[in-house]
Amino acid sequence: MSHTDHVARGFHGQFHSVSHYDSPGAVLSAVGLSTAEKRVILSSWASDMYAVESNPAFRQLPGIAHPIRLNDILTALRTLDHNDDDPPPRGGAVMPFPRPMPSLKAIARRRISSPQPRLAAARG
Secondary structure, three states, rough: OOOOHHHOOHHHOOOOOHHOOOHHHHOOOOOOHHHHHHHHHHHHHHOOEEEEOOHHHHHHOOOOOOOOOHHHHHHHHHHHOOOOOOOOOOOOOOOOOOOOOOOHHHHHHHHHHOOOOOOOOOOO
């Protein structure tokens, strides 16, 4: 048995998603599956491993008599993305609003108005 046949038959024959669901809509409406599990099933269906050789826009899944359109699978995946309960990750901390740089004239005025302390001790 080739590696592809082993993968197509499911992990050690315990579970094969095709035997339970016959369309992307059936996967989406399955109440017993989490969003992550639905995403795994639909992503595996979208794999090139199941592409119809003469028409790559379709997927021929073992256990399903009719080919499934790749577009339908990808639409179901996008539906999961839009229905995801978790908010998208945020970039990072909010940056403070930058203060404008003072002009050279303002810097010069500050230096003139505030005397600089001088060293009291002279070397010599």
